[in-house]
Amino acid sequence: MKELASQSLRAYEAAHVRHLGYGQHYPVESLRSVWGVWTDVTPAMGSFEQADTPRARKLIRPLTLLLERLEAEGISDINQNWRARGAAVDLIGFGSCCVYPAGGPYPPGIFMIGHSYGYERTTDPERDVVALVQEWLDSQKADNLKRSLRNANAVRIAALVASPDGPAHALINTLAESPEARLHTPLRLPAEIDVVVVIAGPEVLDYGIVEGWRRTPIR
Known part of the structure; x- marks a missing residue:
């Protein structure tokens, strides 16, 4: 995680x-x-x-x-x-x-x-959410996570917690303001990761468990 x-x-x-x-x-x-x-x-x-x-x-x-x-x-x-x-x-x-x-x-x-501080967001979930998660997966920040999952023999799940202290602030707010919006843009998953799960405030996003993205409220 x-x-x-x-x-x-x-x-x-x-x-x-x-x-x-x-x-x-x-x-x-x-x-x-x-x-x-x-x-x-x-x-x-x-x-x-x-x-x-x-x-x-x-x-x-x-x-x-x-x-x-x-x-x-x-x-x-x-x-x-x-x-x-x-x-x-x-x-x-x-x-x-x-x-x-x-x-x-x-x-x-x-x-x-x-x-x-100030921060930018487009209010478009495809850009504020999907693009930001993809940016993190493509960055060196994900290297340690990928190494830890590389030799796993089960479904390799990358669990990410979105914090308001940083760029994920936009992700959290845009999701909160568009509760009915569906995410369509596919992630380009690294070879070491099968599933991405994002905990974002009161809901969980997942990609790779079913086809495409899924949003689930935390009850």
Whole structure:
């Protein structure tokens, strides 16, 4: 059994908790305002492979230097200044950085709100579901699974669990929004695999047990 998840996203989420915290305020005497910060992890959300993420463990110091410069230039929101946006990309991706209104409970500093991401999906089950499963089977991520099944003497079943932490987010949502849709595109199964079973939220998909695809609700 394998999980369809982004390990880069999982690693970043763990690092964010360990080094930054969620809703964590960091007082900075050299700043005049409280800056709310969102980091962006869209590349990690969209890939099963290794993807770049902000460096959570070493973020506060370079972020402080950037915010000091923005305050000196009278900039209060990186989304309102293309130079500020460009300077922030290497630190927080396409996240957000803006000054909180004065008079709040915190002294000047950095308020780490959390992280955000975007993801693409077509809402077409053939593309968001079948094509994504095929992409995973064709990738190096499936190599260990294929090796483990290669010498099996029974029906060789690849059981996959779709996780919302990664590209399978689109698969789960598209299936949920199209409960009556049937899948038609055949999978190109590797020689080591006879059947593919995908656990996707409240239902199970299988390919190879009967002719074509089948969708079964989990009771």
